[in-house]
Amino acid sequence: MEYLQYSEQEAYLLSLAGRLLLENSVRTEGVHQAVDRLAKALGIEVRVFVEYKALMLTIKTGYHFSARVSTPVPLMKIDMALTNQVLHLIEEVEKTGKEQQDAIAQLEKIRQTPPLYHRWLVVLMLGLAAGGLAKIFAGDWLSFAIAGFATAIGVILRQELSKRQFNFFLIIFAAAFVGGILSGVAIRLGLTSTPEVCLLVPSMMLVPGVHLINAVLDMVENHMSVGIARLGFSLMTLGAILFGLLLSANLTGTLIAVSSNITALSLGEDIIFAGLVAAGFAVAFNVPKKILWACILCGMIGHGVRLLCIQFGPGIIWGNLIASTVVGLMAMYFSRWYKSSIAAISFGAVVGMIPGIFAFRAGSGLIQIMTLGSNAELPLIANTIVMTGTAVLMTLGIPLGIGIPSIIFGRRR
Numbered sequence: 001m002e003y004l005q006y007s008e009q010e011a012y013l014l015s016l017a018g019r020l021l022l023e024n025s026v027r028t029e030g031v032h033q034a035v036d037r038l039a040k041a042l043g044i045e046v047r048v049f050v051e052y053k054a055l056m057l058t059i060k061t062g063y064h065f066s067a068r069v070s071t072p073v074p075l076m077k078i079d080m081a082l083t084n085q086v087l088h089l090i091e092e093v094e095k096t097g098k099e100q101q102d103a104i105a106q107l108e109k110i111r112q113t114p115p116l117y118h119r120w121l122v123v124l125m126l127g128l129a130a131g132g133l134a135k136i137f138a139g140d141w142l143s144f145a146i147a148g149f150a151t152a153i154g155v156i157l158r159q160e161l162s163k164r165q166f167n168f169f170l171i172i173f174a175a176a177f178v179g180g181i182l183s184g185v186a187i188r189l190g191l192t193s194t195p196e197v198c199l200l201v202p203s204m205m206l207v208p209g210v211h212l213i214n215a216v217l218d219m220v221e222n223h224m225s226v227g228i229a230r231l232g233f234s235l236m237t238l239g240a241i242l243f244g245l246l247l248s249a250n251l252t253g254t255l256i257a258v259s260s261n262i263t264a265l266s267l268g269e270d271i272i273f274a275g276l277v278a279a280g281f282a283v284a285f286n287v288p289k290k291i292l293w294a295c296i297l298c299g300m301i302g303h304g305v306r307l308l309c310i311q312f313g314p315g316i317i318w319g320n321l322i323a324s325t326v327v328g329l330m331a332m333y334f335s336r337w338y339k340s341s342i343a344a345i346s347f348g349a350v351v352g353m354i355p356g357i358f359a360f361r362a363g364s365g366l367i368q369i370m371t372l373g374s375n376a377e378l379p380l381i382a383n384t385i386v387m388t389g390t391a392v393l394m395t396l397g398i399p400l401g402i403g404i405p406s407i408i409f410g411r412r413r
Contacts, residue, residue, distance in 0.1 A: 127152035129280020180248025209351035274303030324401025
């Protein structure tokens with residue numbers, strides 16, 4: 001490999017490290033902190049400006065300033081193992097003064113490292129996670145199987161279409177549509193006694209939980225432009241899911257109720273299935289194997305706390321906040337023990353608490369109101385408002401809860 005001149009080499013090292021973190025869904029403040037730490041270790045002064053699709057560095061040398069812009073960041077993905085490796089490298093440079101050439105070579109190697117888990121294991125685990133989510137929402141065992149199968153087919157479809165570089169939102173729409181068709185046909189055949197859960201869960205697995213969490217964190221930390229961009233991406237994704245789901249529901253003659261009562265599981269069952277959901281998302285997010293168990297445990301305890309809040313305490317909205325705070329505390333402890341980022345442990349644990357079912361009910365209600373116009377009945381309008389408010393507040397509670405322990409104890413990675 002031909003290395004750059006000294007000043008250019010520093011800029012490239014900083015730009016590459018920051019870009020790898022940004023394109024793998026690290027929150028904006030996390031990118032700022034990592035690049036600042038690396039620059040300080042290199043003995044240079046740098047200002048970092050993060051946009052949704054690029055990273056710009058302004059490097060000060062004496063009285064001179066030079067700007068560097070990273071190559072465009074592709075569509076953000078989620079790779080917790082990669083981000084951990086980048087953060088470990090930055091820490092190594094801080095502690096040992098690792099040569100810049102070696103650091104660049106190691107970053108290039110990290111960028112080309114394949115995922116830890118085989119694609120078919122990801123398909124299997126997300127299918128099992130969907131089944132677990134169906135059981136959490138009181139689905140029967142046939143809903144477990146149908147939702148798991150429909151989700152697995154959707155994951156395979158996403159993998160294949162992504163290889164062929166189809167538009168991301170078209171891929172999400174297609175996955176939601178296919179999952180809805182498979183579930184809808186099973187419902188029409190009378191294969192399940194919990195049809196709504198069976199229909200909604202495959203689409204719930206597509207909800208961009210990490211991007212929603214990062215969008216809120218970015219705006220809370222005053223990185224408004226990136227936060228709004230991430231929120232816009234999340235809303236576009238939710239729109240693609242909703243239209244795919246509604247189209248499949250219409251074609252199969254199934255109905256998405258704006259409101260319905262869900263029978264809660266026992267605490268033991270809830271915790272077990274929550275662990276299955278956390279395991280599926282952790283594998284999909286490429287969480288390092290040594291902390292996989294910690295992610296699953298956080299998901300189990302967090303979901304159990306939420307259920308207790310629903311049954312005996314302040315309800316599901318505050319339950320999401322309290323449960324996410326508990327997960328944040330546990331993730332902080334484990335991150336110190338394993339020298340990992342908090343996000344690598346906590347995100348897989350909490351993403352199953354993203355209120356996809358409430359968002360889809362709200363979207364279905366809104367479309368019904370628009371169709372009926374002035375003939376829309378008051379209960380429909382009221383339930384749509386309730387579902388919308390619940391979805392928004394539950395979503396806000398997750399990143400705020402994860403962030404509370406870090407704000408109090410002062411550790412953010």
